[in-house]
Amino acid sequence: MNVLKFGGSSVANATTIEKVIEIIEKQSRNKSLYVVVSALGGVTDLLIQAGKEASSNNDTYKSTLITIENRHLEAIKELIPVVSQSSIISKVKSELNKLESLCEGVYLLSELSPKTESVIASFGEMLSSFIIAEAAKVKGLDIVLKDSRDYIITTDATKVTIDYEETNFRIKRYAQDNNHQVSLFPGFIAKTSDGEPTTLGRGGSDFTAAILASAVQADKLQIWTDVSGMYTANPKLVKQAKPVTHISYQEAMELSHFGAKVIYPPTIHPVLDKNIPIVIKNTFQPEDEGTLITREVANRPKPVTGISHIDNISVISLEGSGMVGIPGFSKRLFEALFLANINVILITQASSEHSICLAVDEQDAEKAKLVLDTAFEFEITKHKVDPVKIENNAAIVALVGDNMYHHQGLSGKMFSTLGKNNVNIRAIAQGASEKNISVVIGKKDIKKALNILHERFFEVKTKQLNLFVTGVGNVGSKLLSQLEQQKSYLKDKLRLKIRVVGISNSRTMTFDEQGIKLDSWEEALATGEKANSEKFFITAKEMNIRNSIFVDNTANPDIAKVYKHYLAESMAVVTCNKIACADEYANYSELQELSRKFSASFLYETNVGAGLPIIDTLNNLIASGDNVHKIQAVLSGSLNFVFNNYKEGVNFYDVVKQAQEEGYTEPDPKIDLSGVDVARKILILARESGNIMELEDIEKEAFLPEESLETNSVDAFFESLKANESHFKQILDEANKKECRLKYVAQYEDGKAKVGLQHIPADHPFYNLEGSDNIVLFYTDRYPQQPLIVKGAGAGADVTASGIFADIIRIGKK
Template sequence: MNVLKFGGSSVANAATIENVIEIIQKQSNSSPIYVVVSAMGGVTDLLLKAGKQASHNDEEYKNTLAEIEQRHFEAIKTLIPVLSQSAIISKVKSELNALESICEGIYLLSELSPKTIAVISSFGEMLSSYIISEAAKAKGLDITLKDSRDLIVKAENGKVAIHYNETNKRIQEFQKNNTHRVTLFPGFVARTQEGEPTTLGRGGSDFTAAILAAALEANELHIWTDVSGMYTANPKLVKQAKPVSHISYHEAMELSHFGAKVIYPPTIHPVLENNIPILIKNTFNPSDKGTLITRTVDDRKKPVTGISHIENIAIISLEGSGMVGIPGFSKRLFETLFLENINIILITQASSEHSICLAVEAEDAEKAKHVLDIAFEFEISKGKLDPVKIEHHAAIVALVGDNMYHHQGLSGKMFSTLGKNNVNIRAIAQGASEKNISVVIEKKDIKKALNVLHERFFEVKTKQLNLFITGVGNVGSKLLEQLEQQKEYLKNKLQLKIRVVGLSNSRKMIFDESGVNLKKWQEVLTSGETADATAFFNRAKEMNLRNSIFVDNTANPDIANVYKHYLKESMAVVTCNKIACADAYIHYEELQNLSRKFSASFLYETNVGAGLPIIDTLNNLIASGDNIHKIQAVLSGSLNFVFNNYKEDILFHDVVQQAKEEGYTEPDPKIDLSGVDVARKILILARESGKVMELEDIENDAFLPKETLNTKSVEEFFVSLQKNEEHFKAILQEASQKDCRLKYVAQYEDGKAKVGLQHIPADHPFYNLEGSDNIVLFYTDRYPQQPLIVKGAGAGAAVTASGIFADIIRIGKK
């Protein structure tokens, strides 16, 4: 014989009840079965609501009762043939009249006692079981309805303790004379030893089924619910969560204790003692395999079986020297809470005995503080203990698995994974069995914590990155194009799933946790909200997603000023904006320190050479122990393009205009031609080499006339270029007369840096540098005469975007 239990979601309405009856019919074909049903989904809450409204003299309770009546009558009219409805409706109406009389009494007395609550809440199961039994009979099933209150006896009033001797005796005697294929029971309800109606509390219907299964020594207990078993994590919060096909009793208890609401811990105890397997099945997808729960599991390789959590937790902390070495202190603490019926969910105490931390349900926190402050009033008054502290808005996340025992490094992986995503751990608890590692975190971090841990322990093949991108001009639009183009390659070859969850230009910004459609981003962005750098950060922080990366494709100083806020939230920053790293050294140093402190990558390879690995090469030289003596470089692809294309028969103005149109220059070309852009780049390289240097320390030998340098707008700048064509022709002719080419060179040597236009002879490595290419020569201990050379395209939207893309991938592969 098997015992089947159907939860509230499985019997929520006529359609789901018909599905349940079909399952019952199939299951009963092979052998007789016992079936336990819950109240129709949501009805128990409505019953309690009506009682509470009545106790507050709120006549709205009548409307609540009317809603309950309507739901049950609708089910009857759909499930029962018309000719048979009258008697059933009459029976249900009689029960509802009794419920109404009870609520009227509550209304008159303005009192709702625990006993009355038990009576009111029992109506849901009594009504649903009656309607389901009659509907099953109408379909020809050999079924009988038995009141669970006749069989299940609670040993103590108000507590979920069963008088098993008496209960088992009654169940077994009933079974001796039971000849029906299907026996239906209302779950949740019972009687006290004095014969008074009561309930089995939270998860009571599961408990009813487990008690019956144990008493009958059933083959299996089947729990039918609205999910396909116990999952590796809550599928509502972790989309990648998957059902676990086979787990142990111990794992099921740990997971159910920590919030996996498929079953409840009391359910497991009766069947555990009798070694009866539990099968979790999906009412709405009966063909799904579900989860089998047995004493042992032999075929699993992964150490972690599941990740669970409890929300709405508060931390209670006691600290003080008066605790150290005092026998009986913990006894007083626990006994005080026990006497107030306050459940302790988690306990941790330092070996110094100077502090002890408890986790309790949030609703019990103030009460716990009050009674503990009274219990330890003397110690607190003498300064031996601090007053009890409460920290609200907490949650517990737990790794669970029988195979965790003696598996090295699990705790380290858990803590490092959370730390990298800025999830602060407030308390830690791990039993000697090593089958559960629990941490207390802030409630706001639950979703992120569950996802990063699930990714770490169950999704080793794919890592998800969440991008917040600002700037969708030439570079930004190319980056989005590349992300879309490489989506499948990243997933299949690098096991990276990259989503753009935030996107902004100078006018609008949009957010989509499921990922912006990169094929329609222009259209979607048009209808976004007003853009603001601080608001963009606040939304990114509020979304609190794992593996978050902020990408800046602008040259905006206001956006550069926000980098530190992202880093403090352990969000990585990738930028082609040189302003932050070329700002005052104290700000540059602050960003580096924040990156290290909060384990948040800060990557800016494109600050110097677009897609060229210049900074990476320099850092690798230094990290391997090499010393930098000299850096000589052509670092402006735009200036190299300009002077490679400036000829006797071409106007300087026209060449610069072409460079701007092809995307080689900054939006304001004066930044490039004034040498400021190159100065920033050599400054960054000097700082990466270990030199404390400011932008004003760099000697800038400008080739532009003062009039051009002092222009106030881009239009005025181009007009000035036309006016000063003779000045530029003179520079060109001087170089030609010396058989040299013009290159704008940056140099760092002996702790000093300078930038300026130079005449490059034919035997120099810079002479044949074509187009918009960049080149960097590193002279070091290892490369004293023949420098290490990095050379390639150093300008252009596509090249810069690819450099940003490379930095994003570098973070993803960490």
């Protein structure tokens, strides 16, 4: 014999009930069945709502009852042929009249006792089981409807305590006399030995089925629901979650106690002693394997079986010196909560005994505080114990697995994974068996915590990065194009999934937690909301997505000012905007400190040489113990392009205009030609070398005339270049006379830095530097005479975007 239980989602309406009947009919061909059904989906909530509305003297309970009636009549009309409907509808309406009379009495008395509430709640299962039994008879099934209240007996009307001796006797006696292929029982309902109606609590239909299975020593208990088994995590919050094919009773109990809604926690106890397997199956996909629950599981590949959570938790803290070394203190605490019928979900106590922290359901928090403040009133008055503190908006996340105790470092992996994503742990509880590691975190972090832990413990080392990109001009648009082009390679070769979840330009911004389609991001941005850098950050913070990276492709000083806010939220920052790192040293230092403090990467390789690994090379030299004595560099691809192309017969204005149009300069070319850009770059290298230096400390040798430097618009700047062609021609002639080339050189030596236009002779490493290439010479302890050279393309949207891409990949590999 098998026992099958179908939950509310499985019997929600006529369509789903027909699927249930198909499953019952198929299985009953081979074995006799006991079938337990819940109320139609949502009806129990409506019944309790009607009772509470009536007790509040609110006549809206009448409309709630009409909704309940319509739900059942609609099911009958779709399931039962018209010729057979009359008697069934009459029976249902008779029961609904009893329900209406009960609610009317509650309304008149303005009182809803636990006993009356149980009776009202029981109508859901009684009505659904009757309708399903009649619909099954229409299909030709040999089925009989039994009243669970005649078989399941409790010892108390208010507490779910089963009288197993009497219950088992009644069920076994029925089994001996039963000659029907299918016996249908309403779940959830029971009665006391005195005949008072009661219920088995929310989720009690599972319990009903387990009690039946245990009493008749069933071959298998099947729990049919709307998901294909118990999952590695809540699939509604973790898209990558997968069903677990086989788990142990203990694991199932841990997962069910910690929020897994698939199975009701007490369900496992009646079948555990009898070693009856439980199978979780999907009513809507019956061919799926589902989850098998047995005493032991062999050949488990992973240490962690599942990740579960409980929402709406409050943390109760009791602390004080008067607790230390006092016998019986904990007994008084838990006894007070027990007498107040408050369930404690998690407990942790400091070894000093100075504090006890426990978690309760949020709705019990104020009651718990009142109870404990009263219980320890004397100690509080004498200042030996502090008044109870409550922290609301908390949640519990638990790692569960029988094999966890075989694996070292699981706790550390859990805590470090949460910490790297700015998920603060408020309390920790772990049993000596290590089958459950639980942490209390903020409720707002639940989704992020579940996803990063699932990624860490279950996924095939595929890491998801979520980008918030601001600036989609030349560089930004190239970056998005490269991300789209390389997504398959990243997933297959590097095990990285990169999603862009926020995009902004100077006018609009748009967000999509599921990822913005990179082949149509322009359309999404065009219909976005008005851009605002502060709101962009607030939205990114509120989205609270794991592995978040803010990417700045602008040269905007206002954007650079918000980096610290991202880093303080443990969001990585990748930028080609060199303003932040070239700002006052105190601000540069603050960003570095925030990066370390909150374990948030701050990468800006493209600040100096576009896609060239200049900063990375310098950092590796220093990390390995080398000392930098001197840096010589051509760091402006823009200026190198300009002076490589400025020759006899060509106007300086035309060359600069070409450089701007081809994306080699900043939008305002004066930034490049004034030397400010190069000064910022050598400043960054000096700081990365360990030197404390400000931008004004750098000696700048300008080659632009004052007229050009004093312009206040791009157009005015270009006009000044035209007007001063003779000035630039003279600079070129002087270099040609010396058989030298013009290069704008940056130099750092002995704690000092300078930038300026220089005549480079033919035997110098800079002489043959072509196009927009950059070159850097590092003279160090290990490279005193022959410098370490980094050389390559140092400007252009493509190479800059590739440098930003490389920084993103570097974060992904951590």
